[in-house]
Amino acid sequence: xxxxxxxxxxxxxxxxxxxxxxxxxxxxxxxxxxxxxxxxxxxxxxxxxxxxxxxxxxxxxxxxxxxxxxxxxxxxxxxxxxxxxxxxxxxxxxxxxxxxxxxxxxxxxxxxxxxxxxxxxxxxxxxxxxxxxxxxxxxxxxxxxxxxxxxxxxxxxxxxxxxxxxxxxxxxxxxxxxxxxxxxxxxxxxxxxxxxxxxxxxxxxxxxxxxxxxxxxxxxxxxxxxxxxxxxxxxxxxxxxxxxxxxxxxx
Amino acid sequence: xxxxxxxxxxxxxxxxxxxxxxxxxxxxxxxxxxxxxxxxxxxxxxxxxxxxxxxxxxxxxxxxxxxxxxxxxxxxxxxxxxxxxxxxxxxxxxxxxxxxxxxxxxxxxxxxxxxxxxxxxxxxxxxxxxxxxxxxxxxxxxxxxxxxxxxxxxxxxxxxxxxxxxxxxxxxxxxxxxxxxxxxxxxxxxxxxxxxxxxxxxxxxxxxxxxxxxxxxxxxxxxxxxxxxxxxxxxxxxxxxxxxxxxxxxx
Numbered sequence: 038x039x040x041x042x043x044x045x046x047x048x049x050x051x052x053x054x055x056x057x058x059x060x061x062x063x064x065x066x067x068x069x070x071x072x073x074x075x076x077x078x079x080x081x082x083x084x085x086x087x088x089x090x091x092x093x094x095x096x097x098x099x100x101x102x103x104x105x106x107x108x109x110x111x112x113x114x115x116x117x118x119x120x121x122x123x124x125x126x127x128x129x130x131x132x133x134x135x136x137x138x139x140x141x142x143x144x145x146x147x148x149x150x151x152x153x154x155x156x157x158x159x160x161x162x163x164x165x166x167x168x169x170x171x172x173x174x175x176x177x178x179x180x181x182x183x184x185x186x187x188x189x190x191x192x193x194x195x196x197x198x199x200x201x202x203x204x205x206x207x208x209x210x211x212x213x214x215x216x217x218x219x220x221x222x223x224x225x226x227x228x229x230x231x232x233x234x235x236x237x238x239x240x241x242x243x244x245x246x247x248x249x250x251x252x253x254x255x256x257x258x259x260x261x262x263x264x265x266x267x268x269x270x271x272x273x274x275x276x277x278x279x280x281x282x283x284x285x286x287x288x
Numbered sequence: 289x290x291x292x293x294x295x296x297x298x299x300x301x302x303x304x305x306x307x308x309x310x311x312x313x314x315x316x317x318x319x320x321x322x323x324x325x326x327x328x329x330x331x332x333x334x335x336x337x338x339x340x341x342x343x344x345x346x347x348x349x350x351x352x353x354x355x356x357x358x359x360x361x362x363x364x365x366x367x368x369x370x371x372x373x374x375x376x377x378x379x380x381x382x383x384x385x386x387x388x389x390x391x392x393x394x395x396x397x398x399x400x401x402x403x404x405x406x407x408x409x410x411x412x413x414x415x416x417x418x419x420x421x422x423x424x425x426x427x428x429x430x431x432x433x434x435x436x437x438x439x440x441x442x443x444x445x446x447x448x449x450x451x452x453x454x455x456x457x458x459x460x461x462x463x464x465x466x467x468x469x470x471x472x473x474x475x476x477x478x479x480x481x482x483x484x485x486x487x488x489x490x491x492x493x494x495x496x497x498x499x500x501x502x503x504x505x506x507x508x509x510x511x512x513x514x515x516x517x518x519x520x521x522x523x524x525x526x527x528x529x530x531x532x533x534x535x536x537x538x539x
Binding site: 043044045046047048049050052053054055056057058059060061062063064066072074078079081082083085086087089090091092094095096097098100101102103104105106107110121124125128129137140142155161164166167168169170171173174176177180181183184185187188189192193194199201202203204205212213214215218221222228229230231232236238239243244246247249252253254255256257258259260267270271273274275277278279282287288 | 294295296297298299300301303304305306307308309310311312313314315317323325329330332333334336337338340341342343345346347348349351352353354355356357358361372375376379380388391393406412415417418419420421422424425427428431432434435436438439440443444445450452453454455456463464465466469472473479480481482483487489490494495497498500503504505506507508509510511518521522524525526528529530533538539
């Protein structure tokens, strides 16, 4: 039987596929470019729906979405960020610390909406299909929801910033999150004055984007393909594809 | 100052945005529909590049990609799946167990490529910007890379299945993954005969898709918006958006 004939036709136009890649390459972690324009309900509903269509282990859909707009709530979270960030800065050596202290790392008060995405580990009972041997799979599902939302937001012209410099227990207290629910992501969400071309940390000289071809192994950790033409050919394709991302797309 | 004038123009066409949403809504966890057609290097390079453009804490890019094509490697992983799956089945009560045993949960040997995505927790040294207070952030970054790859694959007509019913230590042994590197995701990748309209587990009656409006809280865990018109209006928009996803898109 000819397997070619069994294969489903691709239902994406070139433009649709380019749209996805545009979102992936131009998504940024936004900290300093939020503008106060309100987010229409229809737009917020679409990005939440995108999150809800994430994959989830055992189809458990363990996520919840806490939409935070009360300035008093944001102020308390920002206070905790300030405390955590001072602790964080002190962990770096002098040279890095000087750079660290100059970085803007959150837009909690400026972003019109803050969003806490949580994982309810009990949502599908104690035994979950697919979580039996990798217990963190429900947390991973929730992270997939975050990434869906992040990409959808980019396509809607909305910036998202993930704030992880917080004390998780303090966040739990501030938002009244029960013990068994895990706050996975704290996000700032809003329209932006611009999306930066490069990640903030790359621009600031904190770290560089790594060459992807150095991160690809064959058939085992560290496997270089044993000099096979197939491995060399894939690595060359990776190099060329990465080279072309300088134009802001994946082609 | 008029904030409207500060806001960046959205650089997405309607078709590009629709492309992203099409990938999000029609992405499936594929277990049973792989066809053996080889994946061209250019296509594989694009989906790997999509993964590499995931957000990462402190821009640490902690991921590596193990591309597994050797049938002997796949056979050993499949053997471990078989053992783990038997253990998993026994954890369900009789009624669920009967359904569980009928489900096809992996395409390890059929998919032309298996891909293990790992997280190197030491890639940026011991102190990582943004990981100081939430130590799992590097693992989360790696999961974001998985989700980027999954969506890109969908837009390329490639199915992806995430196999989590494996013993992580056995997988580490089989692939020679060092102790300090975490295998986060084991994926099966290949062209498919079809993408199912609904998730396999929904079709099988395992669990249903939850109403999204029940998962949205306001300003605190369990907060219902205190009867505000703003909260009611957002929830109505969410309901309507979810309703329209029956047509296979987010609009």
